Amino acid sequence: MNINDTQFVNILASIIAQSAPLMLAVTGETITERAGVINLSLDGTMLFGAMTGFVVAYTFGNTLTAGGIEGDFLPVMAGLGAAALVGMLVALLIAWGSIALKQDQVAIGFVLTLLLADFANFLGQNFTRLPGPRVKYMPIPLLSDIPVIGPVLFGHDLLIYFAFLVVAATWLWLYKTQPGLRMRGVGERPESAFVRGIKVNRVRYLYTAIGGALVGLGGAAYSLDIKLGWSDNHILGIGWIALAIVIFGGWRPIRATLGTILYGITKALAQVLQQSFPEVPVVLFNSLQWLLMLGVLLLVGSEGIQRLILFAPRWAQRPLANALRVAPPEALGSAFLED
Amino acid sequence: MNNRILRTIWPAVPIALAIASTTLLLVPFDVSITGTYSALWNGSFGSPESTFATLAFCIPILLCATGLLMTFTAGLWNIGVEGQMIMGAIGATWVALKLTAALPGMPHWVFLPLEIVIAMIAGALWAALAAVLKTRGGVHEIFGGVALNNLAIIATNYMISGPWQPSEGGTFRGTAPFPSYALYPLLGNTRFSPLAAALALIALVLVALALSGTFWGLKLKALGKNMRSSFLMGISSEREAIIAMMLCGALAGLAGSVRVASWFDSLRQSISGSIGFLAILIVLLASLRPVLTLVISLVFSALLTGGTQVQLLTQLHSSLSGIIQGMLVLFALLFGDYEKVMNLFRKDKAGQIVTGAEGEA
Numbered sequence: 001m002n003i004n005d006t007q008f009v010n011i012l013a014s015i016i017a018q019s020a021p022l023m024l025a026v027t028g029e030t031i032t033e034r035a036g037v038i039n040l041s042l043d044g045t046m047l048f049g050a051m052t053g054f055v056v057a058y059t060f061g062n063t064l065t066a067g068g069i070e071g072d073f074l075p076v077m078a079g080l081g082a083a084a085l086v087g088m089l090v091a092l093l094i095a096w097g098s099i100a101l102k103q104d105q106v107a108i109g110f111v112l113t114l115l116l117a118d119f120a121n122f123l124g125q126n127f128t129r130l131p132g133p134r135v136k137y138m139p140i141p142l143l144s145d146i147p148v149i150g151p152v153l154f155g156h157d158l159l160i161y162f163a164f165l166v167v168a169a170t171w172l173w174l175y176k177t178q179p180g181l182r183m184r185g186v187g188e189r190p191e192s193a194f195v196r197g198i199k200v201n202r203v204r205y206l207y208t209a210i211g212g213a214l215v216g217l218g219g220a221a222y223s224l225d226i227k228l229g230w231s232d233n234h235i236l237g238i239g240w241i242a243l244a245i246v247i248f249g250g251w252r253p254i255r256a257t258l259g260t261i262l263y264g265i266t267k268a269l270a271q272v273l274q275q276s277f278p279e280v281p282v283v284l285f286n287s288l289q290w291l292l293m294l295g296v297l298l299l300v301g302s303e304g305i306q307r308l309i310l311f312a313p314r315w316a317q318r319p320l321a322n323a324l325r326v327a328p329p330e331a332l333g334s335a336f337l338e339d
Numbered sequence: 340m341n342n343r344i345l346r347t348i349w350p351a352v353p354i355a356l357a358i359a360s361t362t363l364l365l366v367p368f369d370v371s372i373t374g375t376y377s378a379l380w381n382g383s384f385g386s387p388e389s390t391f392a393t394l395a396f397c398i399p400i401l402l403c404a405t406g407l408l409m410t411f412t413a414g415l416w417n418i419g420v421e422g423q424m425i426m427g428a429i430g431a432t433w434v435a436l437k438l439t440a441a442l443p444g445m446p447h448w449v450f451l452p453l454e455i456v457i458a459m460i461a462g463a464l465w466a467a468l469a470a471v472l473k474t475r476g477g478v479h480e481i482f483g484g485v486a487l488n489n490l491a492i493i494a495t496n497y498m499i500s501g502p503w504q505p506s507e508g509g510t511f512r513g514t515a516p517f518p519s520y521a522l523y524p525l526l527g528n529t530r531f532s533p534l535a536a537a538l539a540l541i542a543l544v545l546v547a548l549a550l551s552g553t554f555w556g557l558k559l560k561a562l563g564k565n566m567r568s569s570f571l572m573g574i575s576s577e578r579e580a581i582i583a584m585m586l587c588g589a590l591a592g593l594a595g596s597v598r599v600a601s602w603f604d605s606l607r608q609s610i611s612g613s614i615g616f617l618a619i620l621i622v623l624l625a626s627l628r629p630v631l632t633l634v635i636s637l638v639f640s641a642l643l644t645g646g647t648q649v650q651l652l653t654q655l656h657s658s659l660s661g662i663i664q665g666m667l668v669l670f671a672l673l674f675g676d677y678e679k680v681m682n683l684f685r686k687d688k689a690g691q692i693v694t695g696a697e698g699e700a
Contacts, residue, residue, distance in 0.1 A: 040481075097672070097673050100683055101673055101674075101676075101679050101680065101683065102679055102682075103672055103673060103676070103679070104672070106416065106481075107623055107672055108669070108672055108673065110416075110418075110619070110623075111620065111623065111665055111668050111669045111672060112665075112669065114616055114620065114661065114665050115661070115662065115665030115666065115668075115669055117658075118658040118659075118661035118662045118665055119658075119662060119665075121656055121658040122364070122655075122656045122658045122659060122662055125655070125656040237489065240482070240485045243482070244482055247479075247482070281497055281500065281501055283493050283496045283497045283500065284493070284497060286493050287489075287490055287493045290486040290487075290489045290490050290493075291486075291490070293482065293485075293486045294472070294478065294482075294483065294486045297476075297477075297478040297479075297482055297483075298472070298476045298477070298478055300477075301476055301477025301478050301479075302475065302476040302477050302478075303477065304475065304476075
């Protein structure tokens with residue numbers, strides 16, 4: 001029997017696939033917060049993105065079919081594009097409210113969280129539980145034949161490869177380019193950046209918009225790929241998980257990606273446990289993700305836990321401390337007045 | 340002159356924007372716009388029954404909002420108010436179903452007060468958890484709150500489908516109804532409880548007085564303005580934060596008991612009805628002013644109670660009321676401050692002057 005057909009490999013591959021939408025959203029929010037803006041609306045924006053992506057792809061697909069054009073590719077691209085666009089617009093609204101109108105970005109973000117969830121349910125009400133277009137499965141030739149690694153990393157669709165590309169590109173941009181350095185400066189010390197001639201608020205608008213687009217895309221990656229279709233509150237709660245992973249990731253793209261995979265592993269583990277212990281009520285397994293969220297935030301946030309490092313062997317103390325310590329961008333969430 | 344008139348009518352701008360955009364939203368759905376709005380009115384204040392329904396629904400909203408006045412004053416985002424209310428509901432249910440069965444000899448009148456007390460304690464403890472996670476664990480109260488809310492919902496679902504499942508063919512929907520003496524006394528045939536309403540109003544008055552007229556209120560304000568400076572003033576930020584959170588949790592727990600023992604007669608799935616989130620919106624919109632909090636609580640309650648009527652008439656999704664409320668708060672947050680909006684138009688000139696000066700230097 002081929003090892004690539006075993007259940008274990010299937011589970012690993014599905015963990016990677018399930019993590020991809022979160023990866024997009026988490027990377028997007030990491031970019032936004034690195035520039036100094038908090039987009040708290042993730043839960044609403046992702047839900048709205050999921051609804052927009054599905055409804056646009058579904059409607060456009062029907063129009064094309066009526067005109068004699070078959071195939072899912074164009075509708076799916078339209079859906080993803082529309083979701084990215086609405087995510088960008090929401091993010092720009094938050095940036096504008098905070099930068100131009102000098103209002104509390106956390107408050108605006110929170111209201112949008114609730115409002116966009118209601119909007120998504122309202123506008124999507126006639127599109128629930130319908131079969132629709134989906135992203136096409138596209139294993140990479142040759143590479144996907146490698147034992148284990150092949151199907152796990154290269155047996156997916158374009159959107160999932162794209163998520164990994166986005167993470168890699170973000171890492172390169174942040175740490176290896178001049179504009180990335182300037183952007184980090186805007187999030188850490190906007191005053192110094194401003195003195196050096198960087199247009200702080202323009203940079204913030206730009207990266208908030210890019211981040212928001214990725215968040216919207218992350219939502220549509222669910223409805224068009226990972227959790228197909230649309231229903232009321234289709235992916236409610238996932239945006240909060242994404243926001244927590246950004247913190248756990250210490251505002252660093254690679255580490256945050258590891259966080260999304262860790263989340264995927266927990267979900268898969270819960271499923272396996274659920275099958276092994278059918279006598280335990282299903283609802284209790286749902287609590288795992290929230291306990292995990294509290295656990296990892298405690299891990300990176302609590303001074304008490306970080307003091308425990310002193311009990312570790314001396315050689316391990318420094319790497320452990322480095323692994324646990326996270327610090328938000330210094331100017332995160334505070335408006336910058338250019339005058 | 341013109342400016343002064345504009346400034347006076349300015350608070351109407353967010354309201355007008357919210358109504359206009361909601362109306363626009365209805366256009367593609369092929370429903371009668373005037374019919375929708377009149378159904379909204381009829382379902383909320385159009386008849387004595389609907390008016391009492393609006394008032395009854397308002398009580399837990401007002402309780403949560405009152406609690407949030409304290410936490411927001413202290414600069415804390417108590418998003419966990421939703422879960423605190425749910426834990427209150429679970430606590431009250433424990434008294435009404437289990438304790439009444441365990442203590443058959445007790446006089447019946449003790450159980451309602453006991454329910455209220457246990458509900459308040461349960462809510463306060465759940466809030467204390469969020470507070471300690473913040474002060475000791477470094478977990479921001481927004482994230483602690485979100486996780487604890489979801490855990491509370493899961494706890495409800497577990498109790499309903501497990502230990503507290505009604506004996507005769509359990510559905511997944513709720514527990515068995517409480518004995519009648521474990522319910523709030525209601526006014527006639529309505530779901531309105533004068534006792535609960537009185538408790539809510541007393542709480543609002545006490546909190547308003549405490550925030551405006553006591554040293555404790557001053558300390559909370561210092562805390563909300565700036566953690567560091569209040570620390571320098573010798574205020575233990577940790578202690579005040581925990582107290583504010585627990586008091587808010589207690590009121591939310593009380594709201595939970597009102598939900599199970601007067602609005603319903605049992606613990607149900609989604610018992611909170613998102614009332615906690617609604618209360619956050621209300622307090623944001625009222626900018627922490629107690630009287631305005633009362634007024635907006637009533638309006639929001641009316642929007643939700645009337646929304647049920649709209650749903651019956653038009654078959655539209657029940658999220659419509661939430662959309663109106665969210666739009667109101669969003670527009671008020673964005674455009675509520677006259678000066679800041681006007682600055683938007685002045686800013687260009689100021690910007691030019693700044694760059695000009697820089698060019699010379």
